[in-house]
Amino acid sequence: MEKKRITFKVFRFNPAVDDLPHYESYVMEVKKDALVLDILNRIKWEFDGSFTYRRSCRHGICGSCSIRVNGKVVLSCKENVFELTDIFGDLLVLEPQNKQKVIKDMVIDRVDFWNKYTEVKPFLVAKYDEHPEVEARVSPDEASLMLDSDICIQCANCYSVCPSVRVNEKYYGPAAFVKAYRFIVDTRDHNKKERIDIINEPEKGVWDCVKCYKCAEVCPKGVNPIEKITLLHNQVFKEGRAKNNVATRHAIGFKKSIQKNGFLDEGFLVRYSEGIFGTMKHLREAFDMFRRGKIKMPWNMPSKPKKMNEIKQLIKVASKIECRRKW
Amino acid sequence: MKRLRYALYAGCTAKQSTPELWKSTMAVADKLGIELVDLKEATCCGASHLRDFDAFLSMVLNARNICYAEMKNLDMVTICNTCQNNIAFVKAKLDEDAQLRLEVNEHLAEIGLKYRGTSSVRHFMYALIEDYGLDNLAKKVVKPLKNINIAPFYGCHNIRPFHIQSGFNMGENSFHPTGLDNLILALQGKPVEYAYKNRCCGFHVDLQAPKTADKLTGLALADATDNGADMVVTPCPLCQLNMDVKQKSASKAVAREIKLPVLHLTQLIGLAIGINPKDLGLEHNLVQYGLKEIIS
Numbered sequence: 239m240e241k242k243r244i245t246f247k248v249f250r251f252n253p254a255v256d257d258l259p260h261y262e263s264y265v266m267e268v269k270k271d272a273l274v275l276d277i278l279n280r281i282k283w284e285f286d287g288s289f290t291y292r293r294s295c296r297h298g299i300c301g302s303c304s305i306r307v308n309g310k311v312v313l314s315c316k317e318n319v320f321e322l323t324d325i326f327g328d329l330l331v332l333e334p335q336n337k338q339k340v341i342k343d344m345v346i347d348r349v350d351f352w353n354k355y356t357e358v359k360p361f362l363v364a365k366y367d368e369h370p371e372v373e374a375r376v377s378p379d380e381a382s383l384m385l386d387s388d389i390c391i392q393c394a395n396c397y398s399v400c401p402s403v404r405v406n407e408k409y410y411g412p413a414a415f416v417k418a419y420r421f422i423v424d425t426r427d428h429n430k431k432e433r434i435d436i437i438n439e440p441e442k443g444v445w446d447c448v449k450c451y452k453c454a455e456v457c458p459k460g461v462n463p464i465e466k467i468t469l470l471h472n473q474v475f476k477e478g479r480a481k482n483n484v485a486t487r488h489a490i491g492f493k494k495s496i497q498k499n500g501f502l503d504e505g506f507l508v509r510y511s512e513g514i515f516g517t518m519k520h521l522r523e524a525f526d527m528f529r530r531g532k533i534k535m536p537w538n539m540p541s542k543p544k545k546m547n548e549i550k551q552l553i554k555v556a557s558k559i560e561c562r563r564k565w
Numbered sequence: 566m567k568r569l570r571y572a573l574y575a576g577c578t579a580k581q582s583t584p585e586l587w588k589s590t591m592a593v594a595d596k597l598g599i600e601l602v603d604l605k606e607a608t609c610c611g612a613s614h615l616r617d618f619d620a621f622l623s624m625v626l627n628a629r630n631i632c633y634a635e636m637k638n639l640d641m642v643t644i645c646n647t648c649q650n651n652i653a654f655v656k657a658k659l660d661e662d663a664q665l666r667l668e669v670n671e672h673l674a675e676i677g678l679k680y681r682g683t684s685s686v687r688h689f690m691y692a693l694i695e696d697y698g699l700d701n702l703a704k705k706v707v708k709p710l711k712n713i714n715i716a717p718f719y720g721c722h723n724i725r726p727f728h729i730q731s732g733f734n735m736g737e738n739s740f741h742p743t744g745l746d747n748l749i750l751a752l753q754g755k756p757v758e759y760a761y762k763n764r765c766c767g768f769h770v771d772l773q774a775p776k777t778a779d780k781l782t783g784l785a786l787a788d789a790t791d792n793g794a795d796m797v798v799t800p801c802p803l804c805q806l807n808m809d810v811k812q813k814s815a816s817k818a819v820a821r822e823i824k825l826p827v828l829h830l831t832q833l834i835g836l837a838i839g840i841n842p843k844d845l846g847l848e849h850n851l852v853q854y855g856l857k858e859i860i861s
């Protein structure tokens with residue numbers, strides 16, 4: 239089998255003896271079918287028995303073995319090493335999933351991840367008799383509403399790359415939303431409204447997603463969390479739980495502006511979303527922009543698109559506040 | 566070379582808060598002999614916000630936008646990452662899902678339109694790389710950007726999600742994108758290598774979570790600065806707005822004093838192929854710090 243020499247530069251930190259983390263390099267002949275987890279094992283078995291990392295199932299099920307390779311988060315028991323060298327070349331840097339939370343070598347503290355996961359109530363809340371006459375049946379159609387949200391293995395890959403989590407520790411993050419979605423669409427659950435209110439909270443909830451799509455790129459199970467986040471936004475409106483705040487007006491404002499002008503009137507969107515007092519916060523910035531010719535006035539706004547009547551007609555027939563199962 | 570013609574989906578920003586994007590796009594296309602036919606019938610793409618509120622409406626409106634490119638028998642180019650994300654998303658969904666296409670077309674029929682799927686939807690940046698070619702672009706360079714350290718900032722929506730955008734951006738690897746770096750090299754500039762180049766500026770929460778947005782923009786600007794950037798270049802006007810107009814508050818959010826000019830990709834190309842700064846709208850950029858020296 240094809241083999242090649244690869245250098246692994248590995249993040250090492252043992253708080254019992256090290257003041258600061260450092261990197262050590264290990265050079266190995268690696269076979270074409272080797273997985274990242276094989277490399278972690280070899281470092282421990284062939285170079286340094288004190289090397290520490292998490293793994294359990296070796297089958298992409300337990301979700302414990304995620305680390306970063308050249309910045310890319312990977313489930314180490316699923317990721318082929320040669321595929322990584324195809325992208326990054328023959329020097330691979332192995333680091334823990336989140337360096338800020340390191341306990342030892344590749345092992346990190348995931349308590350924040352689990353706390354938030356718990357906050358969305360990742361279990362069925364239902365009032366059924368203990369011994370019911372008929373069981374709570376779920377049709378295949380109803381079950382399919384969950385999409386793939388129940389195959390999440392809580393590896394925290396999505397969570398660890400989420401920029402919104404990075405700068406706002408209150409934000410629940412993609413994995414918790416996937417779980418929230420899973421129970422919101424579960425027809426046996428009796429807690430839908432309360433669940434929606436949980437993910438609808440400013441700062442913590444879905445409105446703080448910056449729409450970077452990073453979570454969609456790193457899920458080893460292909461769960462696509464941001465798809466569920468979009469569906470949760472839709473749920474908030476469909477179930478009539480939208481609060482009257484900047485975030486929801488920001489979403490509704492787009493439709494209002496298109497309905498009126500065909501294009502998005504940027505000034506209108508800010509005024510509509512923020513209200514008068516909110517808009518005042520932007521005065522300084524607006525002044526800077528005005529000086530540089532970046533703000534349009536009523537008399538020099540761009541012209542409306544041609545065929546405005548078509549646009550109005552389409553909005554009339556196609557508007558639906560709903561939550562589809564798939565986008 | 567065959568004359569390149571595209572239907573231009575300009576988006577709302579180029580016609581309002583980033584007039585320099587409109588000017589520089591037109592000037593560059595003109596100089597390179599590319600014809601851009603402005604889609605005058607197009608609506609706003611609705612960004613992700615309309616999809617959050619009314620996903621079906623967002624789909625139908627963007628299907629209509631694509632229809633007008635199709636009727637002109639032209640491929641569509643976008644000049645904003647978020648427009649690209651939205652319209653390509655709709656195209657990908659309609660092309661793969663016959664049921665959805667049927668439903669959308671039923672609605673479009675009300676105004677006498679039909680989505681066919683005959684026009685591709687690419688960001689102008691990738692149309693340039695793919696159709697015009699970097700070699701040809703390199704030949705047009707009259708003012709090489711020698712010794713300028715340029716930090717490429719890709720912006721999320723041109724490279725992610727991979728399963729949608731890879732069909733429109735030559736399979737760009739979102740963990741290790743190279744298109745913008747190669748463009749800078751073709752203009753003989755020096756691309757800066759830094760971790761934040763494929764990360765998020767936070768624009769989409771500018772209103773509801775300004776702290777998040779400022780901090781993300783600040784982190785990116787700080788990383789570019791620390792890696793020796795003289796300027797940042799981006800194909801996305803929304804990233805550009807956050808990094809340029811909000812540079813002061815972003816710097817504050819990361820407790821730094823950052824002064825970094827942020828150019829639209831077309832402004833950078835324009836400078837290198839000898840278009841004068843006025844025609845590229847450089848006077849509209851807020852951060853002018855060092856710009857004159859850099860480009861003189």
Ligand code: SF4
Pocket residue numbers: 396399400401402403411412446447448449450451452453454463464467
């Ligand atoms: S798309 Fe939203 S949830 Fe996903 S990583 Fe980005 S900010 Fe986080």
Ligand code: SF4
Pocket residue numbers: 389390391392393394395396397412413416456457458459460461462463
């Ligand atoms: S959604 Fe995917 S990436 Fe996120 S925790 Fe679950 S399995 Fe991991």
Ligand code: FES
Pocket residue numbers: 292293294295296297298299300301302303304313314315316
């Ligand atoms: S070892 Fe269990 S998921 Fe990798």
